[in-house]
Amino acid sequence: MSVSIDPGSGLRLPGSSPGSSGSSESLDEAFSKELRAFLDAYAPDEAQQMDGQRRHFGPDGVPAWAREWQALLFDHGWLVPGYPPGLGGRDATARQSLVYLGEMARRGLPRSLHFPGYAIVAPTLLEWGDEAQRSMAPAALRGDNVWCIGMSEPNAGSDLASLTTRAELVGDRFVVNGQKVWTSYAMWADYCLCYVRTGPLAERHRSISVLVVDMGSPGIEVRPLRQMTGRSEFAEVFFTDVEVPAANLVGAMDHGWQLTRSSLSHERGGLWLQWVAALERSLADLVGEARARGLSGDRLVRQQLARAVCEVSCLRWTGYRGFERLEATGEAPEHLLLKLATSECGRALADLGTHLAGAASVAEVTGREEAWSGAGTVRPWAHELVANFAATIAGGTSEIQRDIVAERVLGLPRR
Numbered sequence: 001m002s003v004s005i006d007p008g009s010g011l012r013l014p015g016s017s018p019g020s021s022g023s024s025e026s027l028d029e030a031f032s033k034e035l036r037a038f039l040d041a042y043a044p045d046e047a048q049q050m051d052g053q054r055r056h057f058g059p060d061g062v063p064a065w066a067r068e069w070q071a072l073l074f075d076h077g078w079l080v081p082g083y084p085p086g087l088g089g090r091d092a093t094a095r096q097s098l099v100y101l102g103e104m105a106r107r108g109l110p111r112s113l114h115f116p117g118y119a120i121v122a123p124t125l126l127e128w129g130d131e132a133q134r135s136m137a138p139a140a141l142r143g144d145n146v147w148c149i150g151m152s153e154p155n156a157g158s159d160l161a162s163l164t165t166r167a168e169l170v171g172d173r174f175v176v177n178g179q180k181v182w183t184s185y186a187m188w189a190d191y192c193l194c195y196v197r198t199g200p201l202a203e204r205h206r207s208i209s210v211l212v213v214d215m216g217s218p219g220i221e222v223r224p225l226r227q228m229t230g231r232s233e234f235a236e237v238f239f240t241d242v243e244v245p246a247a248n249l250v251g252a253m254d255h256g257w258q259l260t261r262s263s264l265s266h267e268r269g270g271l272w273l274q275w276v277a278a279l280e281r282s283l284a285d286l287v288g289e290a291r292a293r294g295l296s297g298d299r300l301v302r303q304q305l306a307r308a309v310c311e312v313s314c315l316r317w318t319g320y321r322g323f324e325r326l327e328a329t330g331e332a333p334e335h336l337l338l339k340l341a342t343s344e345c346g347r348a349l350a351d352l353g354t355h356l357a358g359a360a361s362v363a364e365v366t367g368r369e370e371a372w373s374g375a376g377t378v379r380p381w382a383h384e385l386v387a388n389f390a391a392t393i394a395g396g397t398s399e400i401q402r403d404i405v406a407e408r409v410l411g412l413p414r415r
């Protein structure tokens with residue numbers, strides 16, 4: 001038994017009539033046929049066993065299969081289909097990119113287990129970098145090297161403009177001193193896209209610059225942080241008199257704030273799909289958990305599940321509506337809601353899972369899959385409950401997202 005609220009496996013978009021056979025629709029059909037054939041033939045078992053949301057690293061970092069998979073996608077033009085062939089794409093249209101993201105999400109397939117390189121660094125270097133920096137983009141996309149993003153600091157998270165890691169220009173190099181925190185992948189990273197203060201702190205966002213820092217440079221110390229899941233996927237990074245060539249400045253000096261907004265802009269209409277698809281898979285497993293525990297006739301449980309189905313299906317349609325509006329007007333307020341709503345919903349579903357599983361979820365030992373498999377639950381709900389807090393913080397906390405929604409969606413005055 002599975003919960004099916006995914007219209008046409010996400011391949012037919014709202015607005016396209018089932019009977020019509022316009023040429024762009026046939027192109028989209030051909031695109032999706034080729035994609036499905038590629039994924040059927042090449043998606044590795046390890047990737048198919050992931051649920052699309054959880055990150056799996058061994059002590060040595062990104063596993064070999066994940067590196068090979070990312071490179072294979074790049075080489076066949078399926079990593080970022082909207083990019084040209086030399087950059088891991090095939091010049092796909094926005095609708096085709098949505099089809100791609102929908103199919104990957106439906107299968108729960110990750111493109112990469114270290115997203116900063118392909119999703120943030122490559123677009124930033126392509127948009128703002130000089131020729132030498134732009135030439136680093138293909139390797140970042142292909143996953144040939146691992147990148148981390150050095151933004152947050154102990155006193156500069158939500159308020160990034162307070163960052164104090166300082167870079168002084170001395171001759172032909174910057175000397176960097178300070179500390180970053182929550183730096184994902186720092187322990188395995190080859191490079192850091194690092195946000196530094198290059199002018200007076202009082203200038204706030206007008207005195208921030210961005211440097212490409214070689215993580216092998218003398219003076220860098222990486223201290224992994226243990227998360228409440230038991231895993232360590234991010235770290236504190238300390239910089240003591242770290243020398244960085246002046247040529248590694250990305251964009252103009254003191255204009256780093258502009259670079260914070262670079263991302264795979266042609267995919268921004270569909271990134272929500274993976275979050276919604278992950279919720280749909282959780283829902284299907286919640287139904288399985290209720291059945292396995294003899295709770296499928298329980299009125300309260302049925303109501304909780306039905307409420308969750310309504311919520312998740314509203315999120316999918318909100319996403320599609322946002323995509324249509326984005327295509328028509330270039331703006332989609334709907335998508336501002338989706339990071340907030342999907343991350344909070346993910347946490348609520350995992351909470352429901354722990355209630356359904358009851359004592360069995362107590363038997364889970366967080367952070368250890370083998371312990372979970374002995375607990376007899378459909379999913380490691382207790383582990384997911386603590387893991388899912390991360391999504392409500394990373395990339396902007398729920399409180400900050402609510403403020404943004406209040407301002408940009410509801411039109412309330414800026415605080």
Ligand SMILES: Cc1cc2nc3c(=O)[nH]c(=O)nc-3n(C[C@H](O)[C@H](O)[C@H](O)COP(=O)(O)OP(=O)(O)OC[C@H]3O[C@@H](n4cnc5c(N)ncnc54)[C@H](O)[C@@H]3O)c2cc1C
Pocket residue numbers: 148149150151152153154155156157158159181182183184185234389390391393394395396397398399400403
């Ligand atoms: C899994 C994960 C991965 C991450 N990876 C990276 C990374 O690779 N690189 C990187 O640079 N950073 C990373 N971060 C850091 C992340 O960007 C910050 O945690 C986030 O910006 C919040 O900053 P903070 O933790 O300093 O909390 P703070 O900004 O100190 O906020 C603390 C609390 O106060 C609330 N708050 C703050 N300001 C306001 C306000 N104005 N109104 C209402 N409430 C407010 C917040 O919502 C929060 O509840 C990661 C975080 C997580 C969880």
